[in-house]
Amino acid sequence: MPAHALTDLPVDGGAIHAEHTGAGADDAVLLLHAGVADRRVWDRVLDPLAAAGYHVIRYDMRGYGQSPPATAPHSLVADALLVLDAAQVRRAHFVGLSQGAATSVDTALAHPNRVRSLTLVAPGLTGYEWPRLPGFAERMAAAEAGDTHGLALAIAHLWAPMSFDSGEIKECDAAARIILDQAEQFMRDEEELEEPSAVARLEEVGAPTLVVLGDRDVDAITDIGGLLTNRIPGARGETIPGADHMLPLRTPERLVELLLQHLQESP
Secondary structure, X not given: OOOOEEEEEEEOOEEEEEEEEOOOOOOXXXXXXXXXXXXXXXXXXXXXXXXXXXXXXXXXXXOOOOOOOOOOOEOHHHHHHHHHHHOOOOOEEEEEEOHHHHHHHHHHHHOHHXXXXXXXXOOOOOXXXXXXXXXXXXXXXXXXXXXXXXXXXXXXXXXXXXXXXXXXXXXXXXXXXXXHOOHHHHOOOOOEXXXXXXXXXXXXXXXXXXXXXXXXXXXXXXXXXXXXXXXXXXXXXXXXXXXXXXXXXXXXXXXXXXXXXXXXXXX
16 A cells, blocks of 8 residues: 555445555554544654555544544444455554554453554543543533633643643644634534443453553543553553653653554564
């Protein structure tokens, strides 16, 4: 497949915008973005992986980036597999950020033959009982007022706090800008089918697993990281200093270093 080939994949209830870098079905890596971002969150990871010889695939979930909103309920797991099928990849290393990490674990449980390894970055987890996160009242007020930009800005404050270290958003800060670009999606009703809880089934995950956290992420993500590291057999955890939830944009060099080591060690 040609480098940086862009494809709109027709799917039930919409389309998925996918990007493929590299060629071949061997050593394929699927990058899954967070539920507050789009595929650009992997911009600083994509080329180093491709340069190392991997066939790298990334895509925008429905309603994010260049993928149009869903018009019917859909499964995030099924969508990930559809993207792999379109790339003619049977088995891939799954690298997921936040919601993308949750989808990666869900796929490893439901379709273990499709997942070669897991790298779970600032991970979410299906079935996890979330506490009320900081800034909840501000986000609710913006949503109820129909303040699309205000809601996106409040979400950026929660998940990309380093973007506001100077008091105001940095003009060239990619992390916050990517979140703000999803503002319309944050106002839409979700069309995602709920996957079964993974919390009680983590011991069933058989794929080699690396969990990567940032030291400036919210406490709930750190808690999820601990659950994954302690309960997935053989899982290894790493915490990177100087990174919030948008870790692939904050410390890409260290993330790539850990990721390449993990990929090379996975059978």
